[in-house]
Amino acid sequence: MAQIIVHPKTALVDEPLHIRVTGLLPSQLVMLQASLTDEKGQLFLSQVFYKADKNGEIDLEHAGAIGGDYVGIHPMGLLWSLKPKKILSRLLKRDVINSPFLVHLDVYDFIQFFTSSPDSLMASETVERWYSAPGVQRIQIKEGQVRGALFLPPGEGPFPGVIDLFGGVGGLIEFRASLLASRGFAALALAYFAYDDLPKELDVVDIEYFEEAADILLRHPKVLGPSIGVVSVSRGAQIGVAMAIFLKQVAATVSINGPFLTDTIMIKYKNESFYSLPSPERIRTNELGILTCYSALGNPQEEANQHAFLPVERAQGHFLFIVGEKDYNVNSKPNAEQAMEQLRRHGKNNGTLLSYPGAGHLIEPPYSPLCVASWNPFIPRPVWWGGELIPHAEAQEHSWKEILKFLRHHLTPTSISKL
Template identity: 80%
Template sequence: MVQIIVHPQIALVDEPLHIRVTGLLPSQLVMLQASLTDERGQLFQSQVFYKADEDGEVDLEHAGATGGDYVGIHPMGLFWSLKPKKTFSRLWKRNVINNPFRFQLEVYDTKQFLNHSPDNPMATETVERWYSIPGVQRIQIREGRVRGALFLPPGEGPFPGVIDLFGDVGGLIEFRASLLASHGFATLALAYFAYDDLPKKLDVIDIGYFEEAADILLRNPKVLGPRIGIVSVSRGAQIGMSMATFLKQVAATVCINGFFFATGIAIKYKNEIIYSLAEFPERLRTNELGLLEFCFSVGNPQEEANKHAFLPVERAQGHILFIVGEKDHIFHSKSYAEQAMEQLRRHGKSNGTLISYPGAGHLIEPPYSPLCVASWNPFISKPIWWGGEPIPHAEAQEHSWKEILKFLRRHLTSTSINKL
């Protein structure tokens, strides 16, 4: 009897799985399919071809795919190669507590599949992928100006505190915060526009709002003080770096594919203002697929007249980890991170680390998340090209996540915080 054997069947989304198909004929050609319907009813699928070994088995840890959505040995490829049936859809988890993604794995005989007469699959299996472990607590935050959701790990704590920031899609995005809480960090998923009673759009980046959020997090008795960490991406990384620059509460900042100057919007902290660099909408490109490329429309503080738009990153008291994808089509992320690193060095600072990933795009997310090359933004009339190549992007996500967790643990323990 043909079987799909998965271990473990129930796991966090960042945990690798061991997938095997047994009971096949020796050298039988089969097609493995993974399917997921997300919370909005959108279907995502991957399809990969394999050849069974002499014992009639396909073990994804050792067998190389012969075709389909990837080729070669990729034990978790069925997950990171998922593609949307509806063009330009992005997969992200919205309800993260007590509600996993359920993936359907199926195996078909290749001949039947290629003859367009796939009868019932030879075997099926369901896999649950969770964004929170049992006991993670979600607390809605609506205090003062601050809006968000706090995720507390199970146990008494105190736990290292982290603020999680996303970019220009707005709203409240929680999947990374709940996953960080599952790894022992009290994490505040922080909204800053287009959510609840917050402004519909950003007119100015007021770091006072984010300082208020940091203070709320630090007042929680289950949060280890006196400083916190930040995980941030895109516009969020600009804000994360601004917080690291101006706020003494920040001990460790992860900036994923960000920019470290004011562009389009001024950055304000108390009486200090970083005025916006010029933007160049005439440089905005639409590629041959009709996708917007933003990277050419954003100015460069090293090249344009207004060099004062760059954040004084040398004032950051904590540690900074820059993570960049070299196939990012939103920003020249590697160049911007290198400029920030150079600015730190010029001022005798050694608190920055840069990890650059060839082939990775803009949306570097937790491991085994499918690459989103392009998707819609609710505030823009055309889909956006985020960039990235499937295999190197998947490798970047797996490696960078380990580095993020290691970085936060290293710099947010009571010993390391008190040394700052």
């Protein structure tokens, strides 16, 4: 009798699973299917074909898929190849504390499945994928101007503090902060527009707001001072770099696919401001009617006269730039290369660049499905984020380990004392 064996059945989303199928006939062809329904009722599905070995078993750590959503040996492929049944949907966990994503794993007889036989389903199993470890605490933050959610690891602490920033979709996105707290960081998921009583649209980025958030984080008795880290993506990465430039509290900045050329959204701190006049319209629409925005600011090495580049050389902390070379939302690799060049030109070695061929814009924690395109509530057309399935999955797995290592290295008392 066929059986799906998964270990562990309950785990954090960044933990790998060991998936095996036993009780098959020797060399039997089967289809493995993973399915997940998100909190909005949207279905995500992956289907992959395998051939049992001579013992009637399939071990995903050693067996190569022979067709379907991917081919080859990919132990976690069933999860990172999940795709939405409703196109242009992004898998986004909202309640990160109280409930996991339930992933249903099914194995079907290959022949019977395609002949629509009611006996095609051979075995099923369900796994829980959590965004917060047991004991992680969520605290709503509404202090002064600052709005967000603070996630604290279990225990007395103190824990290294991190501010987590997302991009131009606005609102409050918490899944990465809760996962960071599960890995030992006091993580503040910070909203900065289109949330609660914050501005509905982003016209001006005032770094004093983010300074206030950093001070609130550092005042918490369970947060290890005197410095914090920032993890940021897209527009948030631009803000994260600006925070590192202006705020002495920021010791380590992770910047994922960020633009560092200025644009029509002003970045200001006290008496300094950075912005550019509108440039010629270069946002393009592909043949599917989806926007590709990566050419909007062009290449920073070629556009120095039209746009100011943020003075990254003024930052006292350390940078980890992460870019996907198939990012179709931000021209992120030239931006990160220009930032590294400016640091070198000023005699600084506080930057590291990780560039991933085939990765797209939305580089997220490991085993997250690739989102190639989705809707942004502030843009009338869907946005093309880019990325190729397998390279993007590999980039997510590698970069997450590097992010955690980078933050731990630079937010310990020994490393902070050297700044």
